[in-house]
Amino acid sequence: MVALPALSQQAPETPPTQPQVKVNMLNVCTPSAEEQKEIAAALARVPKQPLFGPDFEISHGSSTLTDSPNFLQPGHNTETSGDPSVARYVRIRREFAVQALFASVQYSFSNDGQNMIETLVLHVRDPKDLIQVSMEDTASAISSAESMVVANTPASRIRLERFGKSSIALARCNGSENGPAPDQSAYEPLFHSASEVLANYRQLLGVRHTVPAELAQIPTAEKAAVKPKTAPAAKREEKK
Helix, strand or coil: CCCCCCCCCCCCCCCCCCCCCCCCCCCCCCCCHHHHHHHHHHHHCCCCCCCEEEEEEEEEEEEEECCCCCCCCCCCCCCCCCCCEEEEEEEEEEEECCCCCEEEEEEEEEECCCCEEEEEEEEECCCCCEEEEEEEEEECCCCCHHHHHHCCCCCCEEEEEECCCCCEEEECCCCECCECCCCCHHHHHHHHHHHHHHHHHHHHCCHHHHHHHHHCCCCCHHHHHCCCCCCCCCCCCCCC
């Protein structure tokens, strides 16, 4: 009897499992009817005559930007360049005094030399479904920050951050090489409501006076490059 060698069969190697990546794409140009209702409901709940508490915060500074500062990238029409730019900013934050839906409001103004951006964010006190509401406007043809804050630039972006759900957003969208701009006439009431909220809180937070005054305290690149002259050290008389 001839002994045959045992044949061993190996199971085919299974490729390592890759983690699934879930990407949520925001339809910022044409949100659904249900999403429009949620945006309208959130804007309607923003208090028009809020009672502010005694606590507040005003800050200013500068930051280096490597990406577009817009919180809604699709559909934006700001001018950007590949080189990092430096943006000067001012932030104003106030707390609401009563137990309302929102706990605080923060306004920010940013100027990178090409674009000026105003952003208003209202934070919900007890987030169960809604976390925060954001509104933004942008201008690139206005000459100064003083002109920007008094111009009541209309809102061009609205965003709702929701708890445990994807965000809802609406933004002004321009045409591209692939096609014309979408028809956004149905969303004009939402943009109008957001613009009214922005205009109201510019006045409530004293933006017209605070922003220019705070920006004036931030040294520009030219001022930072000039070093103050130091007086020469006095020579000591040597005793002979």
